[in-house]
Amino acid sequence: MQNRYACAPEHVATMRTSELRERFLVEDLFVSGEARFTYSHYDRVIMAGIVPGDAPLTLPTPEELHTEHLLDRREAGIVNIGQEAEVTVDSVTYTVPREGLLYVGRGAREIVFSAPGRFYLYSAPAHTAYPTKLVGPDEGNVLDLGEQETSNKRKLRQLLYNGDVKTCQIMMGVTRLEAGSMWNTMPAHTHDRRMESYLYFDVADDARVIHLMGEPSETRHLVVANEQGVISPSWSIHSGVGTRAYAFIWAMAGENQAFDDMDAAPVTGLR
Numbered sequence: 001m002q003n004r005y006a007c008a009p010e011h012v013a014t015m016r017t018s019e020l021r022e023r024f025l026v027e028d029l030f031v032s033g034e035a036r037f038t039y040s041h042y043d044r045v046i047m048a049g050i051v052p053g054d055a056p057l058t059l060p061t062p063e064e065l066h067t068e069h070l071l072d073r074r075e076a077g078i079v080n081i082g083q084e085a086e087v088t089v090d091s092v093t094y095t096v097p098r099e100g101l102l103y104v105g106r107g108a109r110e111i112v113f114s115a116p117g118r119f120y121l122y123s124a125p126a127h128t129a130y131p132t133k134l135v136g137p138d139e140g141n142v143l144d145l146g147e148q149e150t151s152n153k154r155k156l157r158q159l160l161y162n163g164d165v166k167t168c169q170i171m172m173g174v175t176r177l178e179a180g181s182m183w184n185t186m187p188a189h190t191h192d193r194r195m196e197s198y199l200y201f202d203v204a205d206d207a208r209v210i211h212l213m214g215e216p217s218e219t220r221h222l223v224v225a226n227e228q229g230v231i232s233p234s235w236s237i238h239s240g241v242g243t244r245a246y247a248f249i250w251a252m253a254g255e256n257q258a259f260d261d262m263d264a265a266p267v268t269g270l271r
């Protein structure tokens with residue numbers, strides 16, 4: 001498991017490209033036949049890519065957690081960015097469609113993933129056990145955001161959003177840009193009560209997303225390729241512009257489950 005310690009904003013402002021990437025970009029998450037984990041000390045979240053190969057893949061427990069199972073003291077949201085596939089949680093099998101989400105509550109012991117799924121897992125500490133539940137890609141709350149004039153027309157699906165599926169901390173969903181639209185989350189915002197991470201996907205091989213991060217008055221950028229993740233501290237904006245349309249999974253953990261309690265970072269104030 002990769003370990004990423006938290007950094008103060010003053011430190012981030014001094015970083016070169018390579019250090020910014022080492023600290024905040026999560027590369028090589030998706031490898032056939034493997035489950036790969038990154039642990040962030042921002043709100044102690046885990047981001048993982050799970051790609052079952054020829055045989056079903058039983059989720060391992062990174063030894064650094066010192067627990068018997070990954071979710072002994074955690075919950076997880078799992079989105080399938082591959083084709084429809086099965087996930088079995090303690091002998092109950094769920095068929096997870098592409099862009100569907102499986103919420104797995106604290107205490108689940110054995111989680112088995114099957115091909116042809118390609119799974120992104122986001123996990124956070126949990127104080128209690130809520131029921132495991134499947135959320136279809138068209139369930140949850142759908143927001144149509146942006147305008148063609150500002151190149152940011154996009155559909156935001158809130159799959160875990162303090163709605164029908166109870167979670168301790170996690171809020172999670174999928175945002176997809178319309179063809180010809182490039183900007184996500186602009187105007188930008190922060191939410192000092194929660195960290196957020198992004199997993200960019202459906203980014204064309206010859207395209208990249210320029211992800212903006214940092215304090216609004218001291219921005220930096222990361223150049224992000226397909227199926228790479230970004231760790232966004234609570235004090236950082238998290239916005240991106242693609243060289244083509246793309247999609248991303250956003251996920252948050254921390255305090256408050258109010259999606260709209262954002263602190264606006266107006267375009268004209270960015271530096």
Ligand SMILES: O=C(O)C(=O)C[C@H](O)C(=O)CO
Pocket residue numbers: 145154156175184185186191196238250259262
């Ligand atoms: O397109 C967007 O705007 C987003 O997807 C924004 C994220 O959901 C977010 O930052 C929520 O706090």
Ligand SMILES: [Zn+2]
Pocket residue numbers: 189190191196238
């Ligand atoms: Zn946000």
